[in-house]
Amino acid sequence: MANLFEGSIKESRIFLNRDIMLPHYTPERLPFRxxxxxxxxxxxxxxxxxxxxxxxxxxxxxxxxxxxxxxxxxxxxxxxxxxxxxxxxxxxxxxxxxxxxxxxxxxxxxxxxxxxxxxxxxxxxxxxxxxxxxxxxxxxxxxxxxxxxxxxxxxxxxxxxxxxxxxxxxxxxxxxxxxxxxxxxxxxxxxxxxxxxxxxxxxPPYNAAELRAILKDRVEIAFRPGVVEESAINLAAAIAAQESGDARTAVMLLLRAGDLAEENNLEKVTDAEVKKAKEIVEEEIVMDMICSLPEQQQLVLYSIAKLTTDKKGIKKLGKDDCILFSGEVYEEYKKIAEKVKTSSVSIRWFQEYINELEMYGLLLTTNSGKGFRGQTRLIKLGFDGEKIRNVLEKHLVVC
Ligand SMILES: Nc1ncnc2c1ncn2[C@@H]1O[C@H](COP(=O)(O)OP(=O)(O)OP(=O)(O)O)[C@@H](O)[C@H]1O
Ligand SMILES: [Mg+2]
Known part of the structure; x- marks a missing residue:
């Protein structure tokens, strides 16, 4: 009888060695460092x-x-x-x-x-x-x-x-x-x-020119010759430089663009694949970042995602937006911390965590101005609440 894997060997038209584009690969040359x-x-x-x-x-x-x-x-x-x-x-x-x-x-x-x-x-x-x-x-x-x-x-x-x-x-x-x-x-x-x-x-973060050089090095050994168009490399570098100066984003953009080209039986990786890969990669990176946050920040973020998806905030201010008061988030956070049997941090540290989450682009905050329940901070999620909630529920075992 034929082996179950007979016929599963595929010759990639795109990659020479796809592993080289994976996040765990450690390059031998590390330019700009x-x-x-x-x-x-x-x-x-x-x-x-x-x-x-x-x-x-x-x-x-x-x-x-x-x-x-x-x-x-x-x-x-x-x-x-x-x-x-x-x-x-x-x-x-x-x-x-x-x-x-x-x-x-x-x-x-x-x-x-x-x-x-x-x-x-x-x-x-x-x-x-x-x-x-x-x-x-x-x-x-x-x-x-x-x-x-x-x-x-x-x-x-x-x-x-x-x-x-x-x-x-x-x-x-x-x-x-x-x-x-x-x-x-x-x-x-x-x-x-x-x-x-x-x-x-x-x-420090990398600039677009540095990312371009890093990508070129990597593409040479990971992809078949001539498969990745120069402009696709430039676009991936430009997107990553603009968003974060992060080489992981840049490499992942070309990995996913290569996967898309492979799935669609294309011969080349062009700007179009990089543009499509952008959404996939953004989500992967955000979710990975959320998983790697310290537990207390995850709890703060989870409280916001929970209140948002339970539609507890003020919805009047925008159609789909859910805007929360920092006080109600703090109360929810304390409840959740108790549920997962972790001690909660003081309001001062809580504000600090909010600042950091905002710096990572996971939240947007603004001051309410005087007269609206006194001076308070308003908080809105920067990404899809359901997705954040799901990934953190798996991670924090809150239920
Ligand atoms: N100078 C460089 N040359 C080539 N590749 C690089 C360079 N810097 C980073 N990379 C690539 O970018 C990706 C992320 O790099 P690395 O994991 O070292 O980042 P990090 O600073 O540890 O990030 P984190 O803070 O998220 O852990 C890896 O795939 C790595 O190979
Ligand atoms: Mg690291």
């Missing part, structure tokens, strides 16, 4: 000269190359240290998954002692083993914590990793923290902030 990469190399090279590298904090908007640069530099250091048999151990983890001090330390210790099982052991025991390994191996540990803002007890984690150095000689623990939450740093405990941010690196 030479400064940041050199700086990271200069800080981390302390480890190969047998001293402790400073802790580093990398930040910038989404899609500005933070993850790619971090992985690239850490991989290079790992390769180099291994080739010279240097006692340097590198860790990289995304704190969306490793979101507590316990999880981060367990992951490190488990990698240090692969033959032992640390599941279920106390945090103290795990921490002691980390120190033991460093002492016995005179080892330099570099811990890359991507999306570090997701760690729930970050003050405790940073404190533990920093304090380890007080007990170590000829060995050390250094942190490379990464975040796209622009005001996250200001929210840190001052002691945590000064420990983590010994060196800071900013990743």
């Amino acid at each position: 030479e400064k940041q990469i050199n700086e990271m190399v200069s800080v981390l090279s302390a480890a190969i000269n047998n001293s402790k590298p400073d802790n580093m904090f990398l930040y910038g908007k989404p899609g500005t190359g933070k993850t790619s640069c971090t992985k690239h530099v850490l991989n290079q250091l790992d390769e180099f240290a291994k080739s010279k048999s240097m006692p340097i151990r590198i860790f990289y983890m995304n704190c969306r998954h490793y979101n507590s001090k316990y999880k981060v330390l367990s992951k490190i210790v488990q990698e240090l002692y692969p033959d032992r099982d640390f599941i279920g052991y106390s945090g103290t025991f795990i921490y002691e083993n980390l120190l033991k390994y460093c002492k016995e191996n005179s080892c330099r540990l570099i811990v890359g914590l991507d999306e570090i803002d997701k760690v729930k007890d970050l003050d405790e984690l940073i404190y533990a990793l920093t304090r380890a150095n007080d007990e170590l000689q000829n060995s050390s623990v250094s942190i490379v923290g990464v975040s796209n939450q622009l005001t996250f740093k200001d929210r840190l405990d001052p002691r945590t902030k000064s420990s983590l941010c010994e060196k800071e690196l900013v990743f």
Whole structure:
């Protein structure tokens, strides 16, 4: 009998290697990030000269190359240290998954002692083993914590990793923290902030010319020769530059445009496919961004989406618009926080979260002006309420 997959092998007319356009691909060349990469190399090279590298904090908007640069530099250091048999151990983890001090330390210790099982052991025991390994191996540990803002007890984690150095000689623990939450740093405990941010690196958004060059590099290896029209590349770069300066958006636009060309049996990827891809990609990016927001911001956004879709706001001001008072959103947010058994933040932080959500384009706000229930802030969703609500309901398990 013929195998079920017989006949499923398809030769793509569009892609040479579609994987290269996927978000998890780490390019070998990272143009326009030479400064940041050199700086990271200069800080981390302390480890190969047998001293402790400073802790580093990398930040910038989404899609500005933070993850790619971090992985690239850490991989290079790992390769180099291994080739010279240097006692340097590198860790990289995304704190969306490793979101507590316990999880981060367990992951490190488990990698240090692969033959032992640390599941279920106390945090103290795990921490002691980390120190033991460093002492016995005179080892330099570099811990890359991507999306570090997701760690729930970050003050405790940073404190533990920093304090380890007080007990170590000829060995050390250094942190490379990464975040796209622009005001996250200001929210840190001052002691945590000064420990983590010994060196800071900013990743600015890319401009259209930079995005065009990044795309050209990528298209050359991912698509068949001549399939993607030059103007389609320029358009994808221009759209991404105008919206966010985000290389992820730019790459995703060409990926989806390529998919559309493939589905429709076209021979070329033109402006038309990029224009169609724009809507798909915008939604994918917004939904992904919502999933990666810290839990408290997700709760604030969810309260707004819920009130909007339940049509609780003032509808008179516009036909389909639903406009909410900041006070009623705060009340709803507190109710939901209680339901998901999370403590709620003060009104001051709540206002701060509203500001950030507005900065990401997820909300629009305006002041009501005097005389309308006193001075109050009016809030409106920037995207489809149903979609936001659905994605957050899956994420937050609120029902
Ligand atoms: N300088 C660059 N050259 C080539 N590709 C790049 C460059 N910068 C970013 N990219 C590409 O853009 C996409 C997003 O980059 P990356 O994941 O590094 O961004 P990020 O800053 O970590 O974003 P986020 O804050 O959302 O995590 C990836 O597909 C990456 O390959
Ligand atoms: Mg990243």
